[in-house]
Amino acid sequence: MLVLGGTGEGREVAARLADSSDLDVVTSLAGRVRDPRWPEGEVRVGGFGGAEGLAEWLHENSIQAVLDATHPFAARITANAHQAAAACSIPFAICRRPPWPQRDGDTWLPARDLDHAAELVPTLGRRPFLTIGRQGVSAFAGVHGVDFLIRSIDPPSGEMPESSTLILARGPFDVESEVALMRRHDIDVVVTKSSGGDQTYAKIVAARALKLPVVMVSRPLAPTGAHTFDSPDTAAQWLESVRGSEHG
Ligand SMILES: NC(=O)c1ccc[n+]([C@@H]2O[C@H](COP(=O)([O-])OP(=O)(O)OC[C@H]3O[C@@H](n4cnc5c(N)ncnc54)[C@H](OP(=O)(O)O)[C@@H]3O)[C@@H](O)[C@H]2O)c1
Numbered sequence: 001m002l003v004l005g006g007t008g009e010g011r012e013v014a015a016r017l018a019d020s021s022d023l024d025v026v027t028s029l030a031g032r033v034r035d036p037r038w039p040e041g042e043v044r045v046g047g048f049g050g051a052e053g054l055a056e057w058l059h060e061n062s063i064q065a066v067l068d069a070t071h072p073f074a075a076r077i078t079a080n081a082h083q084a085a086a087a088c089s090i091p092f093a094i095c096r097r098p099p100w101p102q103r104d105g106d107t108w109l110p111a112r113d114l115d116h117a118a119e120l121v122p123t124l125g126r127r128p129f130l131t132i133g134r135q136g137v138s139a140f141a142g143v144h145g146v147d148f149l150i151r152s153i154d155p156p157s158g159e160m161p162e163s164s165t166l167i168l169a170r171g172p173f174d175v176e177s178e179v180a181l182m183r184r185h186d187i188d189v190v191v192t193k194s195s196g197g198d199q200t201y202a203k204i205v206a207a208r209a210l211k212l213p214v215v216m217v218s219r220p221l222a223p224t225g226a227h228t229f230d231s232p233d234t235a236a237q238w239l240e241s242v243r244g245s246e247h248g
Contacts, residue, residue, distance in 0.1 A: 001239050002063045003027045004081055005039055008199060009095050010069035012232035013239070014039035023243055026061070030077070032135075034154050054084035063088070065242040067235055068226075069095040073133075073193055075220035082223040091242050093227035095235035097196040099219065105208045108216045114139035117191055117215045122146055124213050125189035129182060130164075131203055132193050132217065137161070149185045171199040178206035191215040 003013050005027040014027045018040040027039040031046045048054035058066065066085045068078050078094065085092035102108055109124065111117035114136045121128050121143055130140060130150045137150060138158030148164035150156065155168065165185070182190070190207045192200075194216050207214045222228065229235040 001025045001243070002058065002061075002066045003039075003239075004066070004068045004070045004077055006030055006032070006036070006074065007069055007071050008197065009097060009232045009235070011037060011039045013067060013069055013095060013236045014041045016232065016236040017041070017239060020240070023239065025239070030074075032154075048080070048084075051080040051083040051087070054080050055087040058084055058088045058090065063090060065091040065093075065239060067093055067095055067239055069232070069235065072096055072099075072195060072219045072222075079223060082226055091227075093229060093235065093238055094222060095229045095232060096222065098230050099194045099196045100201060100204055103208065105211075106204070107207075107211070107213045109213055111215050111217045114217060117217050118143050120215050121189060121191060124215065125187075127186050127188050128215075129185070129187040129190045129203075131200070132191060136193075149187060171202075173200065173202045175202045175205045175209070178202045179209055182206055182210055182212065187212060189213050189215065191217070193217045194219050 001023055003010055003025055006029050010027055014025060017023050017025045026042040026044055029036055029043060029045045048057050066081050068081045070077050082092055109120055111120055118140045122145055126146050128146055128148050130137065130148050134152035134154055134156040137156035137160060140161045141159035143161055148161050150164050151167045151169055153170045190203060190212055192203060192214060229238060
């Protein structure tokens with residue numbers, strides 16, 4: 001079984017199946033983060049070389065099912081995995097955490113994508129808090145007249161906005177420290193992806209407490225027709241059931 005990881009969900013699935021004597025699970029990481037949180041069990045690191053490379057890898061490693069537990073914004077690997085599993089005629093499913101629900105007191109401005117978010121930011125504030133991961137920061141390089149606070153695990157790649165302060169940190173974060181951070185830096189707008197999950201929800205609660213607008217970047221579309229589970233538990237059960245079925 002191949003679990004495409006790089007998320008807490010991927011690690012949870014791997015941990016749940018680590019002791020299974022029937023299942024041989026390998027988790028794949030892209031190798032983006034310098035010091036990743038390591039899943040239990042077998043792990044491989046690095047790209048496969050597109051959908052075709054992945055199909056070859058699945059074949060060579062006699063993979064019987066693919067669970068895509070990557071981040072909701074990792075759209076390319078999801079599409080590749082869907083295509084490669086179909087090419088190899090093996091079951092494919094997605095484990096995807098639900099997006100955060102908007103609650104009373106939340107002021108959210110939906111953005112279609114990062115470029116759209118970059119257009120919205122200067123209309124909303126002068127001191128934006130950019131928490132969209134290091135890979136997307138360059139989308140904001142052309143935004144002038146604002147002073148960004150940027151937080152990411154590793155330093156952003158690509159062009160940076162002309163005025164910014166960078167904080168390197170990895171969640172989970174708590175509400176108290178998020179409120180303190182936003183106050184300390186005079187944040188007037190928060191920019192985030194619609195990632196969902198507990199690890200980074202504190203910034204949403206902090207923005208609500210401080211009555212700050214949040215630019216919420218929408219998720220890319222998932223492949224149509226793919227089996228989708230919203231928890232590592234149900235996704236792990238699916239892998240076990242696939243093993244026990246005719247495919248196993
Ligand atoms: N995007 C985010 O906001 C975000 C946030 C947190 C964690 N992550 C994690 O970081 C990783 C990369 O994200 P991304 O947005 O750069 O992905 P992406 O744009 O969907 O994928 C780009 C390429 O990276 C390789 N890749 C991605 N995930 C992989 C995996 N789990 N194992 C092996 N190769 C992988 C593939 O290369 P080849 O075509 O060569 O196979 C893929 O075509 C993912 O595993 C994701 O779960 C992403």
